[in-house]
Amino acid sequence: MISPETAELRILDAAETLFYGRGIQAVGMDEIRSTSGVSLKRLYQLFPSKGELVQAYLRRRDVRWRQKLAAYAEAQATPEESILAVFDWLHEWFGEPDFRGCAFSNSFGELGATSSAVAETARAHKEAFFRYLTGLTAAAGKPASLGDHLALLAEGAITTAAITGSAEPAHQAKAAARVLLEAA
């Protein structure tokens, strides 16, 4: 028997791949089981309902996504470079073969109206992202409004890249961000 920790990891990995890749309602618990290799009994012991598994998936993805973004941005030499690096990181993300847009926007569109938990998780994710960008602009001595504007650009690039299937919106957003950054 695999350890509970390993089982939980496998379940969350399967949930992330499947929920993100195909949508939450399109994936049944049976498919989570077969992909993770963890029996339904154990699955329900660890996550008492599909809704709780969805929340766990979203929470873990939120933390990881923002950590990866922060690690990339913080590897830059100056605050200005960190800001522009956000859009380089987006470009890399958009190019990943399984990229399908923002997991939070997608789950909000799918379930936001019926699940307040999903709606709230999406809201918290976007708020954290906006706060992160305003933190970067503050470090560069720029106003918080610039952070909001850059966040809107990034948000738009994510949606547009997902729907058009192109990574180009990241470059477009970066060019616009550069103009805003220099004007601020």
Add this chain to the structure above:
Amino acid sequence: MISPETAELRILDAAETLFYGRGIQAVGMDEIRSTSGVSLKRLYQLFPSKGELVQAYLRRRDVRWRQKLAAYAEAQATPEESILAVFDWLHEWFGEPDFRGCAFSNSFGELGATSSAVAETARAHKEAFFRYLTGLTAAAGKPASLGDHLALLAEGAITTAAITGSAEPAHQAKAAARVLLEAA
């Protein structure tokens, strides 16, 4: 008996209210029937499957949405004012009580991975929107890249307004748009 044209209108109105308001998979054909007052038999005569009804809903919404935007923008005196008016129009839209983001982004997030028809309709809508904005910037003697940048801002504002439940992103996007417009 109501005329086929009236029945079709009622069905599409019900579909739009329900699909947009709660998500496509969350709404059953039975609810379309009870809301529209059109019997299931006639419903299936006019739209042979739920998928076709979804496509009809999206197609009509695409046309109407872009018409309303264009009417608002074209009521302005100068090309520059038309461009900025796009964001005023967004602000009005965000303030509507049933606003729940972009119907195309939402349906893409929900069904884009499983339905190529939905994915394609969403893509066509975004492309038309981008083309409309680059047309506005061309009329103002500005490069097409400005149109793309403004479209990203608008797109980000829509998503952010939907998730946070605030109309404020329209104002933020307009402020950023003004900077980009004056710099271009």
Add this chain to the structure above:
DNA sequence: CAACGGAGAGAATGCTCGTTCTCCCCATCC
């Protein structure tokens, strides 16, 4: 060794939903 408790496989349950079918009514036409 024998009882036990927890684990896996997967069947069973109960519900939802897309789609079709049945049955009945009524307006039209001979």
Add this chain to the structure above:
DNA sequence: GGATGGGGAGAACGAGCATTCTCTCCGTTG
């Protein structure tokens, strides 16, 4: 008037799915 055809209401069908239950197996403990 009586046949007919199209329409409405809603039951029926079949599939999918979240969740639970059953049965069997095996490792542990006394």
